[in-house]
Ligand SMILES: Nc1ncnc2c1ncn2[C@@H]1O[C@H](COP(=O)(O)OP(=O)(O)OP(=O)(O)O)[C@@H](O)[C@H]1O
């Protein structure tokens with residue numbers, strides 16, 4: 441597992457847009473952190489910088505304890521679009537995650553079949569992405585991120601394009617996967633209820649330029665059930681509080 445430290449992170453894009461302004465957050469080993477904030481406040485920018493896909497203008501990030509071993513990816517990222525390769529079968533899309541790693545073919549096979557089983561796609565290992573529903577594609581993308589068991593997972597609105605029922609189901613699945621195989625997760629969403637369901641802490645960003653407005657601890661015990669939680673008055677109170685911060 442790994443801890444993440446974000447210090448005075450600022451991102452100014454060429455052209456002058458300041459997406460992030462002096463963002464500070466410390467994320468503990470194995471913590472599930474959810475980031476919410478108005479559209480355009482820099483959430484994806486933050487995730488891309490953390491994932492090493494973009495660079496900060498100033499400030500620093502440090503990820504301690506991730507990577508360095510040949511059989512382990514330091515992190516994996518799930519994007520809003522499922523981003524499966526259309527020319528690969530579901531199983532190949534998932535096993536592709538091992539491409540740069542030194543893991544034996546037999547072990548890859550075992551892990552792929554294990555993770556597909558966990559996300560309920562065993563029967564679809566040989567299917568093509570276009571043969572899957574939107575929710576199934578997202579489950580395949582989550583499987584690909586989990587299959588190498590990276591210590592850190594970055595997820596940018598992974599369930600954003602899905603209907604509410606599928607979303608709640610996938611949130612439950614994600615929590616089960618995470619409990620089975622703990623890792624540090626940074627998860628971006630527009631869904632306030634989704635945030636309160638999943639998170640150990642919710643980071644609320646302000647409108648652009650994104651600054652940390654408040655960090656809200658979510659103390660519900662685990663394992664959590666996404667549907668049962670919604671009936672808890674404390675759940676509703678947290679949702680309202682976050683909505684008010686976003687207003
Ligand atoms: N490659 C880029 N070049 C220039 N400006 C960019 C680039 N990417 C993002 N921006 C700008 O930075 C700001 C933050 O964008 P970002 O995608 O991080 O927001 P977001 O919080 O993820 O929004 P949403 O919730 O809509 O996904 C926006 O004003 C956007 O126009």
Ligand SMILES: [Mg+2]
Pocket residue numbers: 483484485596
């Ligand atoms: Mg975004």
